[in-house]
Amino acid sequence: MKYYVRSGDFERELEFERRDGRLVVRCGDRTLPLDFAMIGDGAAFSMLVGDRVCDVIVERNGGGCVVQMQGERYRLAVEDEHERAAGAVRPAALGGRQSITAAMPGAVVEVMVEPGQQVEAGATLLVLEAMKMQNPVQAQAAGRVVAVHVAAGKSVAAGALLVEIEPA
């Protein structure tokens, strides 16, 4: 089975197969034995690529994985050959309506806009407080506010839809 792993400009095609029950990975013109030993309960692994030792934590995250490896962290998009063929992982739509969401859980301190209002790029839409910091939430591009889903004093979860803006 082939996998395509991407992170920014980096992409690798990796093919896994079993040879006499042993796992090998093909990466470019190299074929390396792979030993992926689980440590504990399912997210932590001791990986041996050839004789190269790597302690990793792998967690699924949407269409990809987050890999923690000896103090480093990588966000990777992973597709298998079927998914790639089906074009399952599409880039997010560009332009159009802006859905402003909460990047973190917090409390809405103040809402500066109302539906119908025109806003400039970078305009502060509302102020969200989290961990004692007041964070202005800003419009990414100019447009007209079509919906405000929160009010001052309300708590919001991470990812909650706050404000929607249409191109002017």
Place this chain on the structure above:
Amino acid sequence: VTSPFRRLLVANRGEIAVRVLRTAREMGIETVAVYSDADRSALHVRRADRAVRIGPPPPRESYLSIDAILAAAKESGAQAVHPGYGFLSENEDFAQACADAGLVFVGPPPAAIALMGDKVAARRAATQAGVPLVPGADQVGELHELRAMAQRIGYPVMLKAAAGGGGKGIRIVESEKALAEAARLARAEAANAFGDDRVYLEKFLVRPRHVEIQVLADRDGAVAHYGERECSVQRRHQKLIEESPSPAIDARTRAAMGEAACKLAAAVGYEGAGTVEFLWSEGEFYFLEMNTRLQVEHPITELRYGVDLVREQIRIAAGEPLGKVPEPRGHAIEVRINAEDPDTMLPSLGAITRLNLPSGPGVRVDAALYRGLEVTPYYDSLLAKLIVHADHRDAALARMERALRETRIVGVETVVPLALALVRGAELRSGVYDTGIVGRHVKATDEERLELAAIAAAAYRFLGAEQHAASGAAATRAQAISPWKLAGRLDVLRGQR
């Protein structure tokens, strides 16, 4: 050895509460923890001799409630109160209320807290003590006044909370256009954090370094300093990496800064442990503020000087005289591990599901972490402090890199990847850096390591899919893999060898 107090209440939570409890225990002092409902299972509660509930999770109703903490002290029979850092540690009303209730406050007298806590009054005191200041406003102003002052000293300027500290309420303003909005946000943040919305304004220095001096003063007026800490690696005005000694400071400057810090402490009738913060820019140093409490980064001083600053605080509070300042040795570095996304630097909440903290030669970890801990939005995002000590700076940097690579915290995002990249980076290693270092940091990609991570991610998917196929289930590729099934499958695989 007789203990100065029989029972000490620690009016704090998290790693600093655990830190204080440890020394108290070593001194033979009984310890009392206080906790909000969010912290019933916290380590500082479990490590204390006694614990008293002080209210619901919001700090205003628990760790910031003077009444609740005094009631807890009375109920538990404590004789002294250690405030830690943050919360009520720099609140003169609290220090006074402790005294009025017959409790020893482990910290400076209320008047010294009040004077240094009002940043405007502190600047005046520094001027009188002959300590150099950053050009700026010595009075708190309304918007039109701020605007006029900013024009006079020139942009960029910094807005700061008059009652501030810990980086809260600080805004850099690049131009007059941004002043009104920045002032409004700084005021709101200041009001919320300190209950005081006054802000003042200061010249923004070129490539400044943040260097601070640790002082100790006793009741008889003796003052001594314990060298400097370099705290220029900051993001959002919050310190991330600290080291001692500072690579920028020579012996002459160190002596001058130490003398200035001691003069200021003496001038304000200081007692206990305090830190005088300076900005260092182009060979000159300027007084920034004095923190009238133990600093988060105090362990690097402890490792270099072989001193326990909490023990010194407690001894001084009991009326004992200052000890002799030992000769400092080697180089110490601290990394603050905060629960935040290393790319966006936004707070990350969740439960700690996996935890491996580093150890080994020259490594100290101050933390209140345990597996299962819920990181809540109520409190500071500091999870742990990694502190290393070695004979010289290069060895300390190598040791910190090693310790960071051993650190594994799963369940919340942490700044470990960012700290590791900075510690490995050329700028920090050169020693020539300033408070802009994090902003300039460019994420470098090591293709070889990225490839290993890619192999791990794909192998995880491949083995999951293999397991799925083997179990005969419909191959729904998007479905998450059960770790238990995967574990079983991997056990089988390993058994086949």
